[in-house]
Amino acid sequence: MRKLSLLLFLACTVTEAATAAHAQQNQTDDLRPAIKLACIGDSITAGSGTSNSFFAYPSQLQRMLGKKWEVRNFGVSATTLLNSGDKPYQKESAMKNALEFKPNVVVIMLGTNDSKPQNWAFNEQFGADYRDLISKFKALETHPRIVVCNPPLVPGAGNFGINEPAVLKEIPLIKIMAEQEKVEVVDVHGAFADKDALFPDRVHPNNEGASVLAKTVYAGVTGEKWQGDVPDVTLSDWNGFEQKSFVVANRSCLLVSPKTTAPGNPWIWRTEFFGHEPQGDIGLLKKGYHVVYMDVQNMYGAPVAIDLMDKFYAALTTRFQLSPKATLEGFSRGGLFALNWAIRNPNQVASLYLDAPLCDLKNWPTPSPDWENLKKVYGLTEEKARAYTLSPIDHLKPLVDAKIPILGVYGMADTTVIPAKNIELLAQRYRDMGGEIELIPKPGIDHHPHSLVDPTPIVDFVVKHS
Structure with a gap:
């Protein structure tokens, strides 16, 4: 009986040693x-x-x-x-x-x-x-x-x-x-x-x-023949987290995953300028949130962009099993994407984080090549663009009805996207309609830098409303 016990002990010890050696080898490979x-x-x-x-x-x-x-x-x-x-x-x-x-x-x-x-x-x-x-x-x-x-x-x-x-x-x-x-x-x-x-x-x-x-x-x-189809997802690293790159509707897409996912697979959707001032996104990744992005640049939140975003949402919630409710994050012109998608799909939105957001097409900084491109994407003449009444700031009711909370972060000295004509006006109208909105104004700050040096208030807001 003692011999059998000794043999079992030795076998377990050898197995454990081999497992530890294998794990150590994997760690070494990862560091190369x-x-x-x-x-x-x-x-x-x-x-x-x-x-x-x-x-x-x-x-x-x-x-x-x-x-x-x-x-x-x-x-x-x-x-x-x-x-x-x-x-x-x-x-x-x-x-x-x-x-x-x-x-x-x-x-x-x-x-x-x-x-x-x-x-x-x-x-x-x-x-x-x-x-x-x-x-x-x-x-x-x-x-x-x-x-x-x-x-x-x-x-x-x-x-x-x-x-x-x-x-x-x-x-x-x-x-x-x-x-x-x-x-x-x-x-x-x-x-x-x-x-x-x-x-x-x-x-x-x-x-x-x-x-x-x-x-x-x-x-x-x-020296080896590839068997089967080419994978449709590229794996890489983004700030220490796994990033998946793939295509939906012929548009480049990104999904960055946390090391440990929070219950319910929550996520935040950066609608423009992925990777710029990422401290809020990184903070949320550490809390177990996914961060996603679809390249719909130069579409300025127009209906064609929102159609593509609908397809991206479908892929995220089916193929990748993310939560049916997203937090949308709109930096600058990204505000048009975030607000317009939320207005079309209010029941799929947990909250909105808007950072120095453009909320009204009529207030686009001009003259600029972007303004000319924007008019083309929306199919507007100069006259119609300046009289446009379908900007998100004019259609907040679906967000209010769905009780979507909004966080607005902005520089009080912003000379590019004027707060009084955008986020501050949106906040006034939203509150007047009974909506919930919190503002974090930054005294003396222009359009840049976005976000906050310490993103804790942003992270806490998103987590609270998920």
Whole structure:
């Protein structure tokens, strides 16, 4: 019996030791810096032809490689490998930025624009210029691994002067150069055999084509074939919290999650300027709240933006199971988004936090390019915009009826978004209608800085009304 007990004790001890060692190894892995991968290229690398930068091949590659890698897109439209071309890559600021990134791995895919007749006239320099480009990265202190890609095929007659016959002449030159420089080659060209339909304009791959490209580069970088679809969520870090990047209705979206979620999955929705003065958002993350954002920039809270926001809300509350009631956070022009969405969907709103908010279209600072864009998005003439009666400040009743509490933070010396014509006027009308609103005026402060140095009053307000 004693022998059995001893054996059991030893087995448990070994198991516990192995578990502890495994946990320690995981912690060590988490502390290791991410492997930096730089994607060098032209418009195909940049993502032209895809519906959103989220589908550009470097973005898809990031999702495939995961959080242990940091993939950066240094693609520049129309650039050439040839230093005598009409837009040499090495003369672009992206080249300097890529070197300053200090990558551990460099993936180069250039040559498509070199096939244009005016550029291919300098084809005798192709190999030498490729070696010159590579030498710049080889000189880095990180001594990066360098992977070069054959340009994708050019279907049919091509376009923009880009043509398949010249690309086919580049491929053996790349092979010779790679052997001389002892760098790896990925056959992107061959990966698109019989896939002409993935190039709608006969040059740029669409979303599906970019997936083929990403999978091909993934195999070249890792030595493993990617199985299945490319993940539709990118994981990264935001101020020490996990951030998910994804697309809804072809708009870029973010969801930052707390380390421990508060009961009910509460969340706050930053409607504009994500990451600016984030102390309130960080404070709420520490309280177990999620922070979300959808890129509807340059839509100024117009109906088209509110339609997109409706789709984002649906995704958050179904796919990600967030609370059916949100707190909306409107900084500056973000006030138009927050108020207009809340007015349309009052039963889905827990509270509103408005920071130096624009509440009335008629008070938009002019003249400015934004004012002209705003009129276009709303479909208004100058005369109609100045007489507009559908601003949120004129339609507060749905918020009052739903008993939505509002917090307003603003600089009393704001000369950009005048408080007396915006948040102070809104507060007066809201109170007169029986609504609950709390103001935190900041004496002597202009439009900036937003938020509060100590965001505790903001955090407490949101938590109280969740």
